[in-house]
Amino acid sequence: MASKILFVTGNRHKLEEAGRILSPHGISLEMAGCEKLEIQAGTLEEVASFAAKAAAREIDAPVLVEDSGLFIDALGGFPGPYSSYAFKTIGCRGVLRLMNGASDRGASFRCAVAYCSAGDEPRVFTGVSEGSIANDMTGSSGFGFDPIFIGRGGRLTYAELDAESKCRISHRGEAFRRFAEWFTGA
Amino acid sequence: MASKILFVTGNRHKLEEAGRILSPHGISLEMAGCEKLEIQAGTLEEVASFAAKAAAREIDAPVLVEDSGLFIDALGGFPGPYSSYAFKTIGCRGVLRLMNGASDRGASFRCAVAYCSAGDEPRVFTGVSEGSIANDMTGSSGFGFDPIFIGRGGRLTYAELDAESKCRISHRGEAFRRFAEWFTGA
Numbered sequence: 001m002a003s004k005i006l007f008v009t010g011n012r013h014k015l016e017e018a019g020r021i022l023s024p025h026g027i028s029l030e031m032a033g034c035e036k037l038e039i040q041a042g043t044l045e046e047v048a049s050f051a052a053k054a055a056a057r058e059i060d061a062p063v064l065v066e067d068s069g070l071f072i073d074a075l076g077g078f079p080g081p082y083s084s085y086a087f088k089t090i091g092c093r094g095v096l097r098l099m100n101g102a103s104d105r106g107a108s109f110r111c112a113v114a115y116c117s118a119g120d121e122p123r124v125f126t127g128v129s130e131g132s133i134a135n136d137m138t139g140s141s142g143f144g145f146d147p148i149f150i151g152r153g154g155r156l157t158y159a160e161l162d163a164e165s166k167c168r169i170s171h172r173g174e175a176f177r178r179f180a181e182w183f184t185g186a
Numbered sequence: 187m188a189s190k191i192l193f194v195t196g197n198r199h200k201l202e203e204a205g206r207i208l209s210p211h212g213i214s215l216e217m218a219g220c221e222k223l224e225i226q227a228g229t230l231e232e233v234a235s236f237a238a239k240a241a242a243r244e245i246d247a248p249v250l251v252e253d254s255g256l257f258i259d260a261l262g263g264f265p266g267p268y269s270s271y272a273f274k275t276i277g278c279r280g281v282l283r284l285m286n287g288a289s290d291r292g293a294s295f296r297c298a299v300a301y302c303s304a305g306d307e308p309r310v311f312t313g314v315s316e317g318s319i320a321n322d323m324t325g326s327s328g329f330g331f332d333p334i335f336i337g338r339g340g341r342l343t344y345a346e347l348d349a350e351s352k353c354r355i356s357h358r359g360e361a362f363r364r365f366a367e368w369f370t371g372a
Contacts, residue, residue, distance in 0.1 A: 037225060038225060038226035039223065039224060039225050039226065040224035040225065040226055040233075040268070040271070047226075075275055075276050075280065076274065076275035076276070077275055078271075078272070078275035078276050078280070079275075080271070080275070081271075082226070082268045082271055082272075085226070085264075085266070085267075085268055086264065086268075088262065089261055089262040089263055089264035089265075089266070090261050090262070090264050090284060094261065094264070094284055097283060097284055097286070098276060098280055098283055098284065100283070
């Protein structure tokens with residue numbers, strides 16, 4: 001029988017992606033009915049841990065929290081932990097503008113997944129996709145900065161990959177698979 | 187006798203500016219020995235309130251917390267509550283690049299000051315400076331995005347004003363004066 005875990009997020013795209021990754025491991029997700037309390041911190045691990053601990057305490061049940069971000073080398077790591085806000089305001093176009101003429105286009109998509117039971121300390125699992133910032137927006141699948149991120153060795157942006165292919169190579173795929181392996185004792 | 191209040195900040199520029207504004211009201215500030223716990227929230231008021239409540243509880247004493255940000259109209263409010271991170275990563279140059287060719291250069295500097303005693307609810311005081319984004323960086327006083335912000339009706343950036351002049355018209359000056367008036371019962 002599948003294990004069901006509460007996932008603290010307001011982002012349906014994330015719920016769908018994470019569900020797709022965890023499903024082969026016999027884990028299904030359900031949106032938790034509480035807010036994700038996000039702190040301003042330098043690392044995704046801190047943001048995810050803090051939010052997981054707060055949510056587990058609030059709803060008195062084990063929860064999963066995910067935090068991810070795009071870290072661009074030439075921009076000192078920007079937008080990093082604030083990728084969601086940067087996406088909502090300046091968007092892919094703003095990031096492309098900041099990168100206009102930049103010779104170093106290196107970037108990584110990073111993900112931290114925190115699992116916490118009420119009263120326990122969170123456990124954190126991470127995933128990283130190294131890659132580069134494209135010259136233009138391309139593709140329409142995925143979400144967020146997917147249309148401008150190309151994984152290392154690839155030619156297509158994450159928004160040009162189908163969901164299965166993206167999950168196989170993505171930062172989110174890696175982090176959730178690590179969690180699943182630990183959770184199922186594999 | 188001057189009242190002494192603990193100010194929760196790691197930013198010495200802010201401590202100096204706030205001290206300068208409060209001094210005529212008989213209030214002096216001392217850096218509190220605890221961290222400012224910042225949440226990711228849509229408004230500065232929420233960030234300052236949450237941090238003040240957490241700090242007052244942690245050190246069991248009344249505290250002041252300040253949060254401020256630059257909100258640019260053409261960028262959907264970016265960098266807003268994440269101004270400090272945006273400054274450290276893309277800086278003034280990055281913001282100028284995002285604004286390159288923008289005809290609407292309207293922006294506001296906003297500030298929220300929260301005062302909280304242990305076990306109480308915080309009180310929040312706000313200040314706003316309307317203005318615009320300059321075409322270039324100018325001036326060397328102040329800090330953060332001061333070199334690219336021109337207050338309404340002015341011609342100089344905040345970084346071209348001396349400290350007294352800036353505090354008289356700034357968002358931070360307004361918010362701390364409102365606090366001082368309430369605190370001293372003026």
